[in-house]
Amino acid sequence: MASRSLNKVQLIGNLTRDPELRYTPQGTAVCTFGLATNRSWVTEAGDQREDTQFHRVVAWNKLAEICSQLLFKGRRVYVEGRLKTRQWEAQDGSPRQTTEVVIDEMLILDTKRAPGEREEGEVAFEEPVKMKGEVPIEEETGAAKKATKETAGKVASKLAPAAKADDKKKAAKAGEENKEEEVKAEDIPF
16 A cells, blocks of 8 residues: 655745746746745744755646746745656756656736836836826827827826816815805996
8 A cells, every 4th residue: 555645835035037938849948047045044043044955837828828927036025835856867967857847736926027127007207208287298209209208198098087176176175265256347447
């Protein structure tokens, strides 16, 4: 009778490099990336010590594609999977061996964004833009001009409901002021 065994790994750490996505000859996606985990402790002498371990992480199929799209160097993640040791022969004929964590779960634990990535609706201009009223002065040409108009339109559409409400309040207030100060014909200097 075979006894039960367990091969389960859970890691929380930061990516040491951007994920690398490849495909096998059969078309199966495989993504590899490095993960660093830290452990700190205080010695009996009171010294603070820290130990960092580096892990090779492998994801397959759909999870591999998701990892390659969402992960980048420095991102904090939780991964869960199993240990796998592979052996092969190098080009020079020497035997090689590596142990990797083959994952089947991955959770992103931070809110960092990749360099250049923006949240939906976030407006970012590469260079300072001269403004005239609510719409940027158009100094660009071609595609840049179209992008600027689209961005200005998105900003204006988000601000429009608040602006309309402010205009209504101002109009109502102006109406009340006009009622209080009625101008008589004899007060007009002609």
